[in-house]
Amino acid sequence: GAGVSQSPSNKVTEKGKDVELRCDPISGHTALYWYRQSLGQGLEFLIYFQGNSAPDKSGLPSDRFSAERTGGSVSTLTIQRTQQEDSAVYLCASSPASGRAGETQYFGPGTRLLVL
Amino acid sequence: GQQLNQSPQSMFIQEGEDVSMNCTSSSIFNTWLWYKQDPGEGPVLLIALYKAGELTSNGRLTAQFGITRKDSFLNISASIPSDVGIYFCVVISSGSARQLTFGSGTQLTVLP
Numbered sequence: 201g202a203g204v205s206q207s208p209s210n211k212v213t214e215k216g217k218d219v220e221l222r223c224d225p226i227s228g229h230t231a232l233y234w235y236r237q238s239l240g241q242g243l244e245f246l247i248y249f250q251g252n253s254a255p256d257k258s259g260l261p262s263d264r265f266s267a268e269r270t271g272g273s274v275s276t277l278t279i280q281r282t283q284q285e286d287s288a289v290y291l292c293a294s295s296p297a298s299g300r301a302g303e304t305q306y307f308g309p310g311t312r313l314l315v316l
Numbered sequence: 317g318q319q320l321n322q323s324p325q326s327m328f329i330q331e332g333e334d335v336s337m338n339c340t341s342s343s344i345f346n347t348w349l350w351y352k353q354d355p356g357e358g359p360v361l362l363i364a365l366y367k368a369g370e371l372t373s374n375g376r377l378t379a380q381f382g383i384t385r386k387d388s389f390l391n392i393s394a395s396i397p398s399d400v401g402i403y404f405c406v407v408i409s410s411g412s413a414r415q416l417t418f419g420s421g422t423q424l425t426v427l428p
Binding site: 204231233235240241242243244245248256259291293295303304305307308309310 | 320322347349356357358359360361364404408414415416417418419420421
């Protein structure tokens with residue numbers, strides 16, 4: 201299993217609860233991205249990690265959203281006090297070192313989040 | 317922000333037919349990508365275009381990077397049932413993030 205994996209596959213939660221979504225990137229990939237895909241829409245960039253550099257958080261929609269990447273590998277996206285509009289598929293992607301080769305992003309299957 | 321206009325939104329075609337979809341932008345981009353998303357899966361890269369005017373093929377897929385660097389098209393020839401899915405045109409932002417900006421997608425349905 202050399203691909204990007206995400207867990208859980210599906211998550212149903214109640215409005216106001218916190219959720220954590222996990223991403224395991226491809227081994228050796230230094231770049232990791234989180235995207236959000238609302239129903240019938242394209243993907244919306246959320247946050248980017250590259251090696252040990254400070255993450256680019258420019259896509260996070262509010263301060264309820266945060267992410268961390270431990271040891272340069274696994275990443276966790278946390279949504280606090282979830283709202284119904286947070287319902288979406290959250291996709292993680294990883295990429296080799298930057299440069300043309302690094303522009304190929306490999307996506308995980310996503311976590312489908314439903315906030316009731 | 318950056319916005320890609322992708323059309324058509326959806327297509328229903330007969331197996332064996334050719335398909336064409338396109339994408340335009342008001343901004344210039346130096347890299348255009350086409351991704352495909354199967355149901356329940358993440359997007360997968362089909363074709364990458366790095367040079368204005370470039371025409372690139374990958375099996376039954378052909379994509380072109382517009383000479384103005386503001387558009388691209390994707391053609392699929394002799395469609396088959398496994399071509400079903402959502403096709404996205406994608407550009408790469410400049411700057412450190414190298415984030416992908418996705419078009420709204422073309423939902424392709426292939427009828428037997």
